[in-house]
Amino acid sequence: AGDALAWLGWRPPIRSTPLAELRRGVRGDPKPWMSATGIVPRPLAAALPPATIQERWFARLYLLKGLALAVLVLFWCASGVIALTVAFEPARAILLTHGFTVAQANAFTIATSLMDISVGLAIAWRRSCRIGLIAGILISLGYMAGCALITPELWVEPLGALVKTGPAIVLMLLCLAMLDNR
Secondary structure, rough: OOOHHHHHHOOOOOOHHHHHHHHHHHOOOOOHHHHHOOOOOOOOOHHHOOOOHHHHHHHHHHHHHHHHHHHHHHHHHHHHHEEEEEEOOHHHHHOOOOOHHHHHHHHHHHHHHHHHHHHHHHHHHHHHHHHHHHHHHHHHHHHHHHHHOOOOHHHOOOOOOOHHHHHHHHHHHHHHHHHOOO
């Protein structure tokens, strides 16, 4: 999985080469080096200062960064694929009941579905991730505004589809804040 992510431009710490090196292990006798330098290595616990709050936050968020980005890739791609396939008719029907022509409803449903898939794929590739996240935020805000104008009844839909857009925007903002590696 780490090697596959590397093809997308990401630098996960676990890939085949580091795993091979860990399996190979460290071999050698440190005594000649110690006698030549006079340095006696300390245990790791004695060499490291206690972790600060910033270091603890970084460690926790670093592990969640990959999960959050993967969730967003799946969210956007699944949203687009579902709307293009099994939910195409219901999505189109909403537009038809609000004055769209059949051609307009078809075009709008297809365009927004492809746009969602494009955002998911952009987030998946490291080079375009920032653009994908920003596009996802802007598109989400556009969906919220458009639905408020065209289909305000969707705001009180039982499953809260539009209400969930707010937390998705916050997750994309968090991913933008954590995106830098250096």
